[in-house]
Amino acid sequence: MSVLAYGVVAWLFLIGIYGVVSSRNLIHLVVCLSVSQSATDILLLEIGYRAGGHAPVFVDLPAHPGPAVDAVMQALALTDVVIGAAVTGLLLALAVQVHKRAGTLDPDKLRATRD
């Protein structure tokens, strides 16, 4: 079980980086970076998981269904998601301007300081 759980993290991270390296479109590249970044979210949630655990929300329940999972990791995952959204937005804005200046979104066709 551990192998599968943590294997997913490594796989997502590497496949995202592969997408970034091999990308032919800047928008695709930004999405690949998000895929790679989601690996960290999953890792955080997995570290905080406890078998049979319920969400760390203690609304009046007659009997709590077992232990609660780690709320700290969920709070960190929330931070991660927000930062991810901020980074994605900035990169997409850059992609918009690159397309206006260079007329292409293919990173291979971009040449620095042509004019």
Added chain:
Amino acid sequence: MSRSARLMFFAAAAAALAATLGVGLSGLPSFGSQISAYARMLNELAPAQRHVTDVVSAISFDYRGIDTLFEEFILLSAVTGISVLLRPLSDESRQLPEDKAPDRTIPPPSPAVWLLAVFLGSLLVLTGIETVTHGQLTPGGGFQGGVIVASAVYVAYLGTNYVTVERFQPGALLEATDGVGASGYVVIGLLGLLAGADFLSNVVGLGGTGNLISGGTIPLLNLVVGVEVAGGFAILASEFLDQTAVIRTRRR
């Protein structure tokens, strides 16, 4: 570097990274076996200490409130950065959107689309406000609820047209909400200092656990974060829509 050379280089680097990741991840406690003592302690203490039922909110906005302050500032800087990047450049100007061009008539959206947009938009605003205000009780909070509220702008755009959406997003007001939301967090943090305690101390009355008004500063912080995130994401919507609809390269 040619494409194939780059992929070869990546393959070698990825193999090394995969091996390192494997070693690192295999050193973690096995999946689902235990959580940290810190988390166990917070799960036990937070509901009684802070009168909240959602411990995640208590951690984000109280126990680790200063982290969230910086997180909020990162979001503010990103929104500022995007606004600067997407401003009309020296060879660009704002022109009438295409559906406002004098030589063009575009039929209004069908009543069904319009009705769906009104229904979905109001539902999104309502759900967003619910998510913001119940952050201390159930999963949710300022960040999540703010994004939901702001997404109503996108629904309005999909259901109507650019000109209608513009009425929903007066630039100055949006920028003000973004700034007020971000500085509101600091002001609430200063309440702690005024009360003679530490910055961001939970000094407001805690209320009864499980009530809407409970958790002291946690719902207040959720509220200001919600205002900031909703304003910020609405600014993003308008900046990106402006790029599509009204900002054109000036004809030479």
